[in-house]
Amino acid sequence: MRVLYILLFLLSAIINPTYAQNTTPAVNLDELVEELKIDHKIHYFLDNHDTDFNKLKSTPEDYFIKSDKDLNFGFLEKTLWLKIPIEHDVEHNKNWYFEIANPNIDYLKVYLTEEGQKNYISWELGDIFPFNTRVINHRNFVVPFELKKDTQYNVYLKVYSSNGIHLPMKIYSSDAFLEYSLFSEMLYGIYFGIILIMVLYNLMIFFSLKDINYLLYVLPIVSNVIYFSSYSGHNYQYLHQWSPGLQKFVGPIAISLWIVTSSIFTLSFLKVRNYSKYVYGALIGMITLGGLLFLFSFLGNYQTVMELSNKATSINALVLISSGIYIYRKGNKFARYFILAWAFFTLGILTHTLTTEGITPSNIITRNALAFGTIMEIMLLSLALSDKYKFIQEDTERIQDSLIQQQERDRKTLERRVKERTRQLDKVSQETDRYTRKIEDAYGEIQSMNASLEKQNEEIENQKKELSKKNEKITASINYAQRIQKAILPSTQAIQHSFPESFILFKPKDIVSGDFYWHYDTPTHAFIAAIDCTGHGVPGAFMSMIGERLLKQIVIADKTTDPGIILDHLNYYIRVELHKQVEGKGALKDGMDLCMCVYDKKDSLLTFAGAKNPLYYIEKDNFGHIKGDKFSIGSADTDNFEYTTHEVKITSPTDFYIATDGYQDQFGGPINRKIGGKKFRDLLEMIHKLPMQKQSMALEQFLERWMTGEGKTELQIDDILIIGFHLKP
Incomplete structure (x- = not known):
């Protein structure tokens, strides 16, 4: 029932969001709340990185702007400040977790203040810090709140980032946070599991059939997964915790590699050169664009690189689907699943790009559109490869008939050569018998040496057993000394x-x-x-x-x-x-x-x-x-x-x-x-x-x-x- 309640709550938040009123309502934490989305109970404002928090606490509320939309600001060059009022109404002590579900923020600082008190607690977070400095070991940014009942609190957030800023935030009870984390990681495990299965499946087909298209198909999948795991925060959590700077290169590099490898796959799979020189030129242009974007990933400003990467990805997806439609109309029938695959992926990548740019709201659908599009693309492209293999198999069967006749002619020629080869082998067999006798003599000498070695091994084994017994006695004495030492330590x-x-x-x-x-x-x-x-x-x-x-x-x-x-x-x-x-x-x-x-x-x-x-x-x-x-x-x-x-x-x-x-x-x-x-x-x-x-x-x-x-x-x-x-x- 708890999971059903969460799903209904999320669906209602997406379809009919609640906007801020004239006064900012507090986020009320009561006995029934397990998790609470707080996007529409926030005030915010932008500054030039020079606002002092101690002055900010005493600033009138009308200094802030009321949030009347989803908190998706796109790319910003200023510092974003958020204010969230919280009222704790639980009758007993209960741990809470405050989560910002965007792992790609450069820097954010969370302040927790109690109404009427000067002191506050703060946490510094962001992907510019090593992962092991986080308070909670999680791919998203999570901080623990210890709140007193019947008390008004304010949460302030200071945010700046060279990446797109969208801030889906929730407050969880400890049980709900554990349930959410396990469920979320299970879904990611299913997603990455599907990708891994498809990669291994197509690699096995490649090694079996030696068809280069299966290998070229795997490369854009791997590039896509590298980007998505970086976008979801899993790369930073598990692969390069001690290298926060690497986070700024993984995403753009993965996008540029995806553009290059997906274009190369399209050229090979659709045999574009046989159908249109214009489509061929467009795909070569996309490969060149991907290469330039790869170099620019190391030289350019990160925010500029990501904006260009998002636009280049959308352009590449449109070029690929357009290429498939054109080649299909020119007579390449196995391009049908290819078109459908890129249609799903194009929808996913465009939704992801518009969300990153701050044009569309950030919600559970838009944040996962890229993952859904990727899964559909992978499965449909696998069908496209199978469809192509079916057409090739039909051509192969037609060729086999002519090959059977040629094989009969070759069989007769082979029989004649076998007879000649048999006579040569008889001569070789006589020479082999002579060498065999020499080998038998040498084998006798080796047997004698083996007997001597076995005797030496037996002596070594006896010495080993004796040393093992002495070691066991010494270890037993030390273990007894350990029990004596533990006995003197205070309880x-x-x-x-x-x-x-x-x-x-x-x-x-x-x-x-x-x-x-x-x-x-x-x-x-x-x-x-x-x-x-x-x-x-x-x-x-x-x-x-x-x-x-x-x-x-x-x-x-x-x-x-x-x-x-x-x-x-x-x-x-x-x-x-x-x-x-x-x-x-x-x-x-x-x-x-x-x-x-x-x-x-x-x-x-x-x-x-x-x-x-x-x-x-x-x-x-x-x-x-x-x-x-x-x-x-x-x-x-x-x-x-x-x-x-x-x-x-x-x-x-x-x-x-x-x-x-x-x-x-x-x-x-x-x-x-x-x-x-x-x-x-x-x-x-x-x-x-x-x-x-x-x-x-x-x-x-x-x-x-x-x-x-x-x-x-x-x-x-x-x-x-x-x-x-x-x-x-």
Whole structure:
């Protein structure tokens, strides 16, 4: 029933759109709304790229133009501003998704403001940014809205693009957005599946019949699919996420290749040279135009290139259908399906061009006219090829009768030659017998060598089994050590008891880890620490066991609450227990880098001390950064150095982050570099408004994309640990 409701809603929006009245009605989000089209509840205006948003919020409503048509503006040289009022009327919390279903916009910025409030949330989007910077991983531009009930909001959009600007927009509930995404991708899968089947089918026929027309038929199909997948956003999402600039070349290049290949196919399929030199000249002209357009795609302005490409595509479609009609009237009977195919495609391409230019409204029919025309063109051209093959087969049958007589004459000649050849083969057979005996002698020697090799292989296999058993024992020991190490780590429930809004992202490089986290809670204080011991694997795990034991002694037994003093004592114990036990060149250099946070529950005060590692915090969208001291635990002189205690008074909701250096040091990305401290801080600032568990998921997803970008996979180089928690006064 939900799908039927959506279809009826879309049909009514296309046939009888609702226009804006004197006052802009709000988009009312109530319990019954799953998805809502908002094209006709918008005000807009155009400027010269210099309007400041803070001034815009206070601008009177009559400064905007009421939208009285579908939001299809065609090619614009100015910046477009849109204003959309939203009223949230749902009785419970509900996530919403705001979608702009045009993936070919260069730049757009979405602002969400609450009525009567100065603060706002904004998102920067557009195909000029790398795909992985999007908030929602989707081919269209989607941003999440978290709205309070019975509250008036305003959504502002700032848009500029060198492509045609049409802005089909909807607001979805989370369930409706998932349903829409799955249904939409299923339809695209059917479309691309049909194209793939037709391409493979005609390629198989080409390899079977060796008819060049089937190969030439495949080339414009491939060009068309490249353009459509770029137009729909799938190219950018799946093929070149790290190369936003490539998006500006794919479309024009695909159009120019389509013009060239479709004209070449027409020349070959209709045998144009045999019927009309004028039609032949027109098609050669289209091939030349396509070649010039291909070169201009790299040299010209993108907006000019796309406008010329749209017009050239329409002209080419008209030339092709006109050529088919003329050749059919000249007596080429298998041109009938060719004409019908290009009639459908011409209708689709003209509708697509007029929509891109802003002449016709953008709706579900006009946006998909090109896909429908392409499908009909492909199927009808396949029929045209089959029709042509039928005419050729009839001619072939007439020729076969004359060939049978010639074959009889050839058979008699062949029999005579066979007899002569048989006598020659008898002589060759005698020579072959002599060489066969020599080969048998050599085979005996080879058998003897094989017996020797089999004995050697048996010895190698025994050694392999012995090594495998030893490896299994070693691995079992390390796995048991992993269980011991996990047992000393604090439970998630204990940490969330002290810090209800928190997450821990913990990814050991090996089975056991040199990174570990530590937690302790008292009625007055809550302790949380992220520790990076020297090395990783088994050596690091041993250090983590020592560090966990010493922290219990200092905090629990000695009742120390000052983080700087905790680090001083830990530094002292590490130097006493490890470094002074061995003198001279054999002295141990092991230690640890760590962040220690202590939360005073009564005074809402967070104290921090760090050994090399910093504390990050975000309060009211302001990013704070406190550096740790420059000495690792175990390397500081206990007589002359003390670790510094820093204080952060919590007067408003604040997000805190502590981490080891494994995440920032991970290699990957488009040019195989480290993530680095700056990008890590940018990530925290970007995701800090999400719930803590979603922040952890976002960090992990970015890490996976960073390690697997550009078609290659980088190995994890170190243990990874990130802890985030949210505190309120």
